[in-house]
Amino acid sequence: MRKFGLALAIALLSSSAALAEVSVQSCNRTVEFSSVPQRAVSNDSNLTEMMLALGLQDKMVGYTGVSGWKTLDAELTDQVAALPELSPKYPSKEVLIGADADFFFAGWNYGMRVGxxxxxxxxEPFGIKVYELTESCIHVGAKPKVSMDDMYNDLLNLGHIFGVEARAEKLVQRYRDELAQFKAGLKVSGTPPRIFVYDSGEDSPFTAGRYAMPTALIEAAGGSNVMDTFEKNWARVNWEAVVEANPxxxxxxxxxxxxxxxxxxxMLNNPAFADMDAVKNDRFVTLEYAEATPGPRNIKAIKKLAAAFWEN
Structure with a gap:
């Protein structure tokens, strides 16, 4: 009887230790999980779509930051229909506590602001663990230039956190294979076209710099972001710099x-931009918000960009 009790105790301790070993790197922090989150909240359309793409809606109590600015992918709308939107824009601390959340998937300027x-x-004092969007980590420390691995990393980390590693690995491999196959058939010639990302703003444009996902998308499609040397992810520049870059x-x-x-x-009607090649030749391409930010629509976005950059 004592041997059985000892074996049971060892088994329980081993199980607890295994659970405690589930840890992921989140920007400059290591976050440990002793159990799978059961009351998760995601902020923003692209982050919510990552959760849904992994089939995690049964582990969610809601989402935030969508209807105030954006819309979800029509293919995923049905999956989120049973979940409430807890806040149309950034949630307050009270919103998350009131939902009894135990996990928040957000990013810097994707639901959270430094300070x-x-x-x-x-x-943390309320038992809400946070995983930060990899692309946004530049706000709290150094990181490599953006790449598709930023998005893959988030999916794989979510897979670890929620115990669906195989599902996440299969999804990421599907994205990798699809992109590799597409790039293998992409016909490019000459120097990469110069691209400028116009997010918003008239007095000064809000754009994608070296650490923002569009830079990775543009490069995967065979182009070059004229703001590649801008040491930011999403931030404002002056129009003079855009005109000088002549996208x-x-x-x-x-x-x-x-x-x-x-x-x-x-842009077409502003005389200041009249000599810009993109304006003179009326060469514009539109990405939806969730295509331009890290998430399941990134491969589709690369294909859309490539179609605009090259005659394939």
Missing amino acids: GEVTPQTL EIIVIVNYGEVTAQQKREF
């Missing part, structure tokens, strides 16, 4: 109250 009310540190193609990010067509017309 703001909602951060991993402010949520050949402008990628418009479509979301919010100002439509993609309105952004295009603003």
